[in-house]
Amino acid sequence: MERFQQYIGGVFCDGAAEFDSIDPATGQTWAKMPEARTEDVNAAVQAAETAFYSADWAGTTASARGKLLYRLADLIAENAPRLAELETRDTGKIIRETSAQIAYVAEYFRYYAGLADKIEGAHLPIDKPDMDVWLRREPVGVVAAVVPWNSQLFLSAVKIGPALATGCTVVLKASEEGPAPMLEFARIFDQAGFPAGVLNVITGFGPECGAVLTSHPKVAHVAFTGGPETARHIVRNSAENLASTSLELGGKSPFIVFDDADIESAVNAQISGIFAATGQSCVAGSRLVIARSIKSEFLARLKEKAEAIVIGSPDDMATEVGPLCTKAQSDHATDLVARSVQAGAVRVTGGEKLDRTGTYFPPTILDCSDAPDAPCLAEEFFGPVLSVVSFDTEAEALEIANKSQFGLASGVFTKDLTRAHRMIKGIRAGIVWVNTYRAVSPIAPFGGHGLSGHGREGGLQAALDYTQVKSVWLRTSDDPIPDPFVMR
Ligand code: NAD
Numbered sequence: 068m069e070r071f072q073q074y075i076g077g078v079f080c081d082g083a084a085e086f087d088s089i090d091p092a093t094g095q096t097w098a099k100m101p102e103a104r105t106e107d108v109n110a111a112v113q114a115a116e117t118a119f120y121s122a123d124w125a126g127t128t129a130s131a132r133g134k135l136l137y138r139l140a141d142l143i144a145e146n147a148p149r150l151a152e153l154e155t156r157d158t159g160k161i162i163r164e165t166s167a168q169i170a171y172v173a174e175y176f177r178y179y180a181g182l183a184d185k186i187e188g189a190h191l192p193i194d195k196p197d198m199d200v201w202l203r204r205e206p207v208g209v210v211a212a213v214v215p216w217n218s219q220l221f222l223s224a225v226k227i228g229p230a231l232a233t234g235c236t237v238v239l240k241a242s243e244e245g246p247a248p249m250l251e252f253a254r255i256f257d258q259a260g261f262p263a264g265v266l267n268v269i270t271g272f273g274p275e276c277g278a279v280l281t282s283h284p285k286v287a288h289v290a291f292t293g294g295p296e297t298a299r300h301i302v303r304n305s306a307e308n309l310a311s312t313s314l315e316l317g318g319k320s321p322f323i324v325f326d327d328a329d330i331e332s333a334v335n336a337q338i339s340g341i342f343a344a345t346g347q348s349c350v351a352g353s354r355l356v357i358a359r360s361i362k363s364e365f366l367a368r369l370k371e372k373a374e375a376i377v378i379g380s381p382d383d384m385a386t387e388v389g390p391l392c393t394k395a396q397s398d399h400a401t402d403l404v405a406r407s408v409q410a411g412a413v414r415v416t417g418g419e420k421l422d423r424t425g426t427y428f429p430p431t432i433l434d435c436s437d438a439p440d441a442p443c444l445a446e447e448f449f450g451p452v453l454s455v456v457s458f459d460t461e462a463e464a465l466e467i468a469n470k471s472q473f474g475l476a477s478g479v480f481t482k483d484l485t486r487a488h489r490m491i492k493g494i495r496a497g498i499v500w501v502n503t504y505r506a507v508s509p510i511a512p513f514g515g516h517g518l519s520g521h522g523r524e525g526g527l528q529a530a531l532d533y534t535q536v537k538s539v540w541l542r543t544s545d546d547p548i549p550d551p552f553v554m555r
Pocket of ligand 1: 348
């Protein structure tokens with residue numbers, strides 16, 4: 068059985084306790100993970116704070132930080148197969164996806180490596196003749212990064228990259244569901260040459276490890292990805308330390324198809340939009356909003372493709388849909404489908420847990436055209452369940468799309484340029500993909516509003532969120548300072 072260690076102050080060490088990690092494909096324990104309790108969290112935050120003020124880190128140049136990040140990116144690229152294998156083993160995310168995603172994670176670090184010495188302050192045209200005023204852009208301090216189990220390396224890279232590029236230090240709390248790739252990432256990070264304590268990687272359970280970390284008085288910013296309910300805890304925790312927060316939460320993203328769309332492209336994009344990552348994706352296009360006139364044809368094609376999807380072991384390159392990460396997730400899928408069918412949703416395909424070892428749930432499509440209150444249309448569900456509603460007019464399509472408390476992603480398929488522009492303007496979401504879906508890049512911001520959270524990851528804006536400005540006033544006159552009680 069493999070045994071992993073946490074990484075605190077540049078040292079690999081055991082946690083206060085240990086817990087089992089389950090392989091979702093077999094349901095068996097395959098590794099022991101360190102469990103960080105309060106004392107481990109305190110040690111990690113202390114290490115991050117010491118590093119933050121150390122000459123080795125605070126005294127380094129932005130260009131030098133960029134070089135370290137380039138080195139880290141190269142090491143990730145070199146070690147991508149091992150990282151992919153571990154993420155697949157520990158979370159059930161299929162190997163063809165982890166391999167591609169982790170190779171791309173290196174690009175995120177390269178982007179922030181390049182950005183490190185391009186984040187500039189400003190000189191202000193101040194309204195006082197004998198003053199020179201400028202803004203220094205400085206790192207906020209110790210960052211607590213808290214990530215969920217899905218795509219952990221990717222979701223960590225979008226936090227660690229900008230945080231280190233700007234000179235912050237980080238305590239990363241990996242998810243208790245599948246922390247292996249992050250603990251292995253720490254080993255790779257250790258070889259890149261950063262000073263000790265710049266990044267600390269721990270794992271443990273939310274109520275203790277997560278709560279102590281995110282409310283810690285020495286933490287200045289909490290970068291969180293996870294569910295809305297946990298986000299509420301995070302915000303309450305941050306009332307303790309008054310840390311700033313960025314929250315990347317879930318979604319119930321609409322995938323809107325008009326009758327003039329390229330049907331084959333839209334079907335393929337919808338299949339990957341919902342069933343990639345076995346549906347366990349925050350941006351999953353989980354609500355198909357389809358023009359009534361093409362609904363039957365579209366659903367027939369979707370059903371055919373969904374039923375042809377190769378379901379199998381996550382470590383097999385041929386597998387297209389693997390197991391869900393936990394048993395709780397597959398039980399939730401069964402329950403959600405049952406409640407939705409009871410509310411009038413019609414099962415087009417799938418809907419029942421597969422009769423095999425592991426947490427396998429098949430690609431499922433539920434037609435909710437006559438069941439507008441079906442729970443599958445409103446509740447975020449992290450699994451391969453697509454809900455379908457139809458519309459007659461563009462206004463109706465927009466109304467359905469916006470009928471959600473979430474606002475993360477959206478897709479619009481149409482060849483009508485002016486209609487596309489109206490939809491782009493009208494949709495309430497942080498991302499609109501037109502005639503495509505799921506495209507991401509380190510250069511483009513990513514995030515949402517409403518129950519999908521606030522703040523953005525990726526792009527320049529994300530880096531600025533890890534900084535604060537210091538206003539510097541320099542008096543340029545040698546004249547004596549006049550009487551202080553006369554305002555000028
Ligand atoms: P989760 O919210 O249960 O857990 C996320 C992390 O928060 C874990 O590390 C967990 O240990 C920690 N946590 C739990 N309770 C805590 C507490 N009281 N204080 C501090 N930390 C605590 O999420 P999950 O089930 O692991 O992941 C699925 C969720 O993540 C979904 O809602 C999904 O949409 C969301 N997600 C969002 C994005 C995005 O970028 N918007 C990406 C991926 C996943």
